[in-house]
Amino acid sequence: MSIQPILRAVVCAALVALRLGAGSGKTVAASDAPRADAMRYRSGVRNAPGKRRLNAAQRQQVLQSLREKTGWQSLAFDEAGFLVCPEPQVINGGSAAARRLLGAALNGAEVYELENHNASLAINFARLTAGVTYRFFNSDAAISESSLQLDFADFTFLRGDELACRAFDVGVAILHELAHGVWHLRDAESDGAEPGACENYINRIRRELRLPERQTYQARVRLGTLEPNPLTRVIAELSFVSGRNTVKPQLYSLRWDAESVGPIIPVNQAALASAMANVR
Numbered sequence: 694m695s696i697q698p699i700l701r702a703v704v705c706a707a708l709v710a711l712r713l714g715a716g717s718g719k720t721v722a723a724s725d726a727p728r729a730d731a732m733r734y735r736s737g738v739r740n741a742p743g744k745r746r747l748n749a750a751q752r753q754q755v756l757q758s759l760r761e762k763t764g765w766q767s768l769a770f771d772e773a774g775f776l777v778c779p780e781p782q783v784i785n786g787g788s789a790a791a792r793r794l795l796g797a798a799l800n801g802a803e804v805y806e807l808e809n810h811n812a813s814l815a816i817n818f819a820r821l822t823a824g825v826t827y828r829f830f831n832s833d834a835a836i837s838e839s840s841l842q843l844d845f846a847d848f849t850f851l852r853g854d855e856l857a858c859r860a861f862d863v864g865v866a867i868l869h870e871l872a873h874g875v876w877h878l879r880d881a882e883s884d885g886a887e888p889g890a891c892e893n894y895i896n897r898i899r900r901e902l903r904l905p906e907r908q909t910y911q912a913r914v915r916l917g918t919l920e921p922n923p924l925t926r927v928i929a930e931l932s933f934v935s936g937r938n939t940v941k942p943q944l945y946s947l948r949w950d951a952e953s954v955g956p957i958i959p960v961n962q963a964a965l966a967s968a969m970a971n972v973r
């Protein structure tokens with residue numbers, strides 16, 4: 694059984710690069726919108742209004758995690774499905790950096806729709822689509838809309854230390870994608886740039902929450918087994934560290950069945966072919 698990193702799994706495949714800069718993204722007239730609705734021109738973060746809407750349990754999972762990360766206990770979804778924080782001055786713990794980021798998204802000029810993409814093999818945990826600009830006919834009114842796609846099932850595949858799981862839960866995934874959308878922070882695109890500007894900010898949030906910091910954007914991938922499945926599979930792994938600047942840094946890891954969660958980007962095709970041939 695190989696323990697060498699043979700592949701890399703891209704944990705977030707955000708399409709943010711497509712929406713950088715003025716005038717980027719697609720523009721459509723309101724009448725052409727596939728599902729025009731009364732809230733089309735309200736900005737913020739909302740539950741998707743269509744078939745991809747989060748169900749009650751998923752909304753509760755999102756609220757529980759974001760309340761913990763921000764300390765904002767009044768976070769809720771309003772009747773129109775928008776995430777609101779009616780009492781931002783009421784704070785119970787949480788991270789100031791998380792409040793800055795989520796506050797910028799809630800009060801910004803764009804809209805981010807939370808979509809349910811359960812058990813999608815196209816998505817590793819979460820993904821942000823390029824913004825689409827909707828314009829009214831005969832009006833200057835316009836709004837950029839991005840889909841923040843969440844694969845809740847992926848999080849059930851995570852195995853590892855509890856602190857690492859809390860450092861990589863659905864609320865953190867939402868904050869990561871919002872950092873792409875709101876502030877255009879990028880993921881690492883090479884080993885030398887790890888973990889990248891986006892995860893550097895999310896690590897600031899983790900430090901403020903006394904959670905371990907993610908060491909790399911890209912996951913290491915190897916062949917192995919993961920309970921309860923006795924079969925050899927392609928296993929992805931992320932490392933986390935706390936007390937980085939102390940004499941005794943504490944290491945944590947998260948592992949998951951990469952074939953069940955999402956796409957894998959190979960370091961080289963020969964390694965991928967060899968690995969996959971040994972899997973089955």
Ligand SMILES: [Zn+2]
Nearest residue numbers: 705707880891
């Ligand atoms: Zn990302």
